[in-house]
Amino acid sequence: MPDEDGYFGADVAAAYDESSADMFRPEAVHPAVDVLAELAGGGRALEFGVGTGRLALPLAARGVPVHGVDLSRAMLDRLRAKPGGDGVGVTVGDFATTRVDGVFALAYLVFNTINNLTTQDAQVDCFRNAARHLEPGGRFVIEVGVPALRLLPPGQSAVPFHISDTRWAFDTYDVVTQAMSSNYVTVVDGHATHRSIPFRYVWPAELDLMARLAGLRPCARWEGWSRAPFTAESTGHVSVWEKPAE
Incomplete structure (x- = not known):
């Protein structure tokens, strides 16, 4: 059973970076940070499910102001203990509904984290929450696998x-x-x-409909952070939606 940190309590947080070591390798991190920094365009970035800061810390090191939301205090403690961790703002809460101050040029959810929301209603709420935080012209990015x-x-x-x-x-x-x-x-x-x-898997077309319900419009969909084209054989995708300018 999950503890107060959900399914990512102290025991999981302590070993998280090592158990996901492949995702912490420079060849996995740098392309993602390149894309996110470009999409932020010098504005603020909001990470849903920030975890131990795998992308938030190097993105902040690029000069992008980053704020992270996560339900797990144990994961956030790991983030804060890392070099540069005090430079990333954090809020404890459910990223489907938790609000933070200000507006952002970019909101993002990576590494299948949208699937941590185990109902369709919660996933729709997440899109609406992202849209509420975005400035006009801001982007919402999701990285997630295609159901196998x-x-x-x-x-x-x-x-x-x-x-x-x-x-x-x-x-x-x-x-x-x-x-x-x-x-x-x-x-x-x-x-x-x-x-x-537990997770809930979600299809690309379903995500597009969730974005539409939140007032966002499709901007791009790639197979991964290298921006290779998304095809019928792709096992995952990075999708980008935009909040229309007022």
């Missing part, structure tokens, strides 16, 4: 995404409700522990 349902043969509901001698990880899907979960089995000294985190 094409990999499911009839009768199967799980797709593995990591297998090693000490760690197994797999996603499960409910194609009726769009509920999914990421499951992790870790073996230490011959003893296995299991952790499961």
Whole structure:
């Protein structure tokens, strides 16, 4: 069961950077920061689900004022303890509804974090919350995977995404409700522990409709931060919506 920090309590926060090490590599971070800094255009940036600051810290180091919202105090404590952490403003709260002061040129959600909102209503609220924070002409960016349902043969509901001698990880899907979960089995000294985190998967076209409901219009969709074209074979996407100028 989750604690007061949701599914990202002190034990998860302590190992988060190491367990997601590939996402902290420069080749993963720098292209994302390049795009976000360009979209911010010298204005303020708001990160929903800021976590331990994987992108917020290098973006702030580029001179972009960054404010982060996260439900997990443990993750935010990790962010604050890092070099430059005191330069990123933070607010504890649910990013679907939490308001912070001021307006922003950019709001963004990365690394599948939109899926942490486990109902369609909450995901719609997130778009509306982003739109409320954006200045006219501001952009909202989401990085998220395409649901891997094409990999499911009839009768199967799980797709593995990591297998090693000490760690197994797999996603499960409910194609009726769009509920999914990421499951992790870790073996230490011959003893296995299991952790499961619930999500709700969402389709690109569904995100576009959520954006429309929030008064945002499509601006760009790429396969990733390199801005390669999004195709039918893409396993993920970076999508950008714009708040129309008044």
